Amino acid sequence: MKRGELYRVIKPSAQDPKKSRVFVVVSRQVVIDSRLSTVICAPVYSVHDGLSTQILIGEEEGLKHDSSIHCDELVSLPKSVLTNYVGALSPQKIPALNRALRMALDIPDQWG
Numbered sequence: 651m652k653r654g655e656l657y658r659v660i661k662p663s664a665q666d667p668k669k670s671r672v673f674v675v676v677s678r679q680v681v682i683d684s685r686l687s688t689v690i691c692a693p694v695y696s697v698h699d700g701l702s703t704q705i706l707i708g709e710e711e712g713l714k715h716d717s718s719i720h721c722d723e724l725v726s727l728p729k730s731v732l733t734n735y736v737g738a739l740s741p742q743k744i745p746a747l748n749r750a751l752r753m754a755l756d757i758p759d760q761w762g
Contacts, residue, residue: 653679654739654747656694656711657732662725672736673727674719676751688726692719692751703754705746712737719747721754 653675660670673691675682682689698704698718708716713736739747752759 651675651682651689651729651732652738653677653682654744656707656713656736656738657691658734658736659727659731660734662693662727662731670734672713672717673725673732674739674747675732676721676724676747682729687730688728689732690724691727691732692721692747693723693725694719703750705743705750707739707743710737711739711743719750721747721750724754 655675656672657675658670658672662671662673672694674694675689676692677689694707694717696715696717698706701722703721705719705721706716707713707719749759
């Protein structure tokens with residue numbers, strides 16, 4: 651498992667109306683590789699509102715249609731549910747993910 655990978659999770663929560671949802675792993679790699687049982691993920695929705703905390707993705711990342719990563723809705727998921735690999739963000743999309751996460755968490759952009 652690597653940061654930026656997308657996984658389909660079956661029934662991620664009781665509140666989610668979808669039978670499954672795609673999530674992007676956003677935890678730092680040292681946490682992903684550790685013994686910790688959970689990682690932080692951002693959900694993917696088919697809706698894009700144009701917010702600075704959302705990143706457009708689509709077929710290039712393994713999805714069937716254009717969608718959006720919503721960095722304002724981070725969740726901690728057990729690694730054990732992240733088994734249905736969908737695809738991965740390209741190296742060119744990772745800086746956009748980092749910017750959206752900084753915006754969502756109100757972290758100043760001092761380090762690029």
